[in-house]
Amino acid sequence: MATDQALHGLDRLELAPPPPGRDFGRIARTLWRAAWPKLLAVALVLGIWELVTLTGWKHYVLKGPGPVFADLWDQMQHAQLWSTIGVTLRAAALGYGAALIIGSVVGMLVARIPPLRAAIGSIITGLQSMPSVAWTPFGIILFGENTAAIMFVVILGAAPSIANGLITGVDYTPPLLLRAGRAMGLRGLVLYRYLILPASLPAYVAGLKQAWAFAWRSLMAAELFVSIIGQVSIGQQLNVDQQDLDFAGASSMIVVILVIGIVVDTVFTKIDLAIRRRRGLLEQTPSP
Amino acid sequence: MSLGNRQAAPPETAPGASAFPDASGGRQEPVRSGQEAVRLTGVSKRYGTGGRSVLALDQVSLSVYRGEFVCLIGASGCGKSTLLSLVAGLDAPTAGEVSVGGRRVAMMFQEPGLLPWLTAAGNVELALRARGVPKAERRQRAGELLRMVRLDGFAGRRPHELSGGMRQRVALARALAQDADVLLMDEPFGALDAMTRDLLHEELSRICAGPALTVLFVTHNVREAVRLGDRVVVLSSRPGRVIEQYRVPGDWSRGIDSAQTVKLAGTITERLRGEMGRHGY
Numbered sequence: 001m002a003t004d005q006a007l008h009g010l011d012r013l014e015l016a017p018p019p020p021g022r023d024f025g026r027i028a029r030t031l032w033r034a035a036w037p038k039l040l041a042v043a044l045v046l047g048i049w050e051l052v053t054l055t056g057w058k059h060y061v062l063k064g065p066g067p068v069f070a071d072l073w074d075q076m077q078h079a080q081l082w083s084t085i086g087v088t089l090r091a092a093a094l095g096y097g098a099a100l101i102i103g104s105v106v107g108m109l110v111a112r113i114p115p116l117r118a119a120i121g122s123i124i125t126g127l128q129s130m131p132s133v134a135w136t137p138f139g140i141i142l143f144g145e146n147t148a149a150i151m152f153v154v155i156l157g158a159a160p161s162i163a164n165g166l167i168t169g170v171d172y173t174p175p176l177l178l179r180a181g182r183a184m185g186l187r188g189l190v191l192y193r194y195l196i197l198p199a200s201l202p203a204y205v206a207g208l209k210q211a212w213a214f215a216w217r218s219l220m221a222a223e224l225f226v227s228i229i230g231q232v233s234i235g236q237q238l239n240v241d242q243q244d245l246d247f248a249g250a251s252s253m254i255v256v257i258l259v260i261g262i263v264v265d266t267v268f269t270k271i272d273l274a275i276r277r278r279r280g281l282l283e284q285t286p287s288p
Numbered sequence: 289m290s291l292g293n294r295q296a297a298p299p300e301t302a303p304g305a306s307a308f309p310d311a312s313g314g315r316q317e318p319v320r321s322g323q324e325a326v327r328l329t330g331v332s333k334r335y336g337t338g339g340r341s342v343l344a345l346d347q348v349s350l351s352v353y354r355g356e357f358v359c360l361i362g363a364s365g366c367g368k369s370t371l372l373s374l375v376a377g378l379d380a381p382t383a384g385e386v387s388v389g390g391r392r393v394a395m396m397f398q399e400p401g402l403l404p405w406l407t408a409a410g411n412v413e414l415a416l417r418a419r420g421v422p423k424a425e426r427r428q429r430a431g432e433l434l435r436m437v438r439l440d441g442f443a444g445r446r447p448h449e450l451s452g453g454m455r456q457r458v459a460l461a462r463a464l465a466q467d468a469d470v471l472l473m474d475e476p477f478g479a480l481d482a483m484t485r486d487l488l489h490e491e492l493s494r495i496c497a498g499p500a501l502t503v504l505f506v507t508h509n510v511r512e513a514v515r516l517g518d519r520v521v522v523l524s525s526r527p528g529r530v531i532e533q534y535r536v537p538g539d540w541s542r543g544i545d546s547a548q549t550v551k552l553a554g555t556i557t558e559r560l561r562g563e564m565g566r567h568g569y
Contacts, residue, residue, distance in 0.1 A: 003490045007438055010484060014451030180401030183376060183394070184466065185418040194414055198405050279404040280448020 071248035095154030103162025111170040132157030133221035157218030165207015169200025209268035325502035331384035346527035355499035359517035367528030394468035400459035409443035415465035453484035
């Protein structure tokens, strides 16, 4: 049939040509393009650090990158560091998990129920801008120096961002899609399940990512304050290093905190990018 | 579709519908048909209240018969889209009555409005799910519908991987998935280039042929209206009223450039210009 053939031809002409296949040279180039600015920045920081050390400023405590990384390497040979990291990561997972559930449920309710929105919508935003470290003394008063106090601070730090992400996602569901959904006969909970929630996913993930940054900060703050007998966390180790004036030890902890924060953030960024790519929200990267 | 063999039905009551001028300029008897699929009786729609309100539709009466393809045409502000929203039940008239006799109504817009996280097949399957088709049947049915709009082979693509014309065909498959008796189309090809539009006209004519599907198609493209419609209804602007109806004989050659299409389109364009002139200086 002529129409059929013409239509198929048009379809082919209108579609973008398929992306170039996997080619290791190309992948290596892409990786290098992404990596060299970061490597340069790290080198710059280490260079300035070394220079400051060489000037002899505060030479009685300050140590250069060499001794600090030697200390970190040494610590990595011992179980103590890994158990410290384990304690902190476990607290992070528990606190973030609880914040995830609480933030999602509250966000969902606030998005769906207008009076609730009027009542606590602005409180959530307010909580988000509150430095959660301020909750630490409050948590210790309420729960004592134990894990519950730490959880309390982490949840208050992270849950508002998660709730806000979800609320924003629901609010900014494209009206065009809503209209299409209604015309299709989707109503009530089904409309939420199959249209509004999937449409909110990018904003929700952005909220999750922000919540991780807040959770990690809150956790470090809470651990500095709260010492639990028999459990050495990263924050407590930092506290001990402070009392011992152990510059190398404290620096090692800072590096550990930084690395964990960046690694988890990268995971969220990857998820975010994958969702955007799936939905065609990323601009086509121009080929070199 | 032949209009001649339709059975007697309640006569048209629309103000401008007492007679249908056909292409040769003569007056004909009103179209009568077996069953009214959509009936608007004295429908008015006013947006807002008080002095700043706008009367979008004024006393519109119109019947669309089962299996008929009716094109609504008019200049800006004639309330074409409002009329479709009323028929779709997305909005309620201020006065008058809109009846679809319990028929299922599906709607298509100028933008495809596909869900970007679902594949072409997924979008069609969601419409099937919305109408309660069991899971086992959905996949197969979606495949059939995509084949109907000649998109078999693209079932797994997401909307952003398709061209504008292809997306609109997925939207058509999705509308058909609702197994509606009445299909409302609001300038569905308005954003497409002329060549794609021309091909889609042929596809749409093929899909909508037969007595089952009743179509109410809004456009501002006069030739498109003549190309597709069994009947072209011209609306006035601000407020929207039915001012004229043209029957397009079923035995016409329906190409967008056929002499008959062009001639009738010319006549309708003249009528529309006259109407627009009313709002000029």
